[in-house]
Amino acid sequence: MSSWYDERTDATYDRAGWGAAVTRGANPALVVIDLARGFTEKSFPAGADLTDVVQANTELMNIAHSRGLPVFITRIVYQESEILPGVTTWLTKATGMRDMLEGTEAVAMDPRLPIDPKLDVILEKREPQLFMARHLPLC
Numbered sequence: 135m136s137s138w139y140d141e142r143t144d145a146t147y148d149r150a151g152w153g154a155a156v157t158r159g160a161n162p163a164l165v166v167i168d169l170a171r172g173f174t175e176k177s178f179p180a181g182a183d184l185t186d187v188v189q190a191n192t193e194l195m196n197i198a199h200s201r202g203l204p205v206f207i208t209r210i211v212y213q214e215s216e217i218l219p220g221v222t223t224w225l226t227k228a229t230g231m232r233d234m235l236e237g238t239e240a241v242a243m244d245p246r247l248p249i250d251p252k253l254d255v256i257l258e259k260r261e262p263q264l265f266m267a268r269h270l271p272l273c
Contacts, residue, residue: 163206164198166191169247170209172233172240179230188246195248205254210234211241224261
């Protein structure tokens with residue numbers, strides 16, 4: 135099997151135990167990441183035309199719903215006080231995300247997604263990384 139890395143890197147990874155198989159759980163779920171309008175529509179500062187991404191996620195959500203699988207949906211949401219200069223470090227780098235304010239159209243989920251409010255769980259976050267210091271609810 136060919137490697138993307140050189141022999142030294144491969145040896146380091148082998149010694150560290152990287153690449154071991156991970157046992158899959160018995161209860162699958164779907165996680166849909168950051169498909170709020172502020173990202174999926176190009177009219178917003180941090181947005182782009184993500185029609186193809188929304189369509190692909192719609193297909194996955196429909197499959198999950200048909201099989202009774204949980205769907206977790208994330209969105210980035212800030213409070214007014216969090217977008218003030220110097221308060222949220224991430225917004226110093228990604229200034230266009232200051233539009234992701236609670237209650238605005240930018241944080242509304244893309245209306246093309248088949249969100250079922252009785253089944254799907256929307257998780258709000260303030261940083262791009264969902265799994266940093268957070269656990270998904272147990273299914």
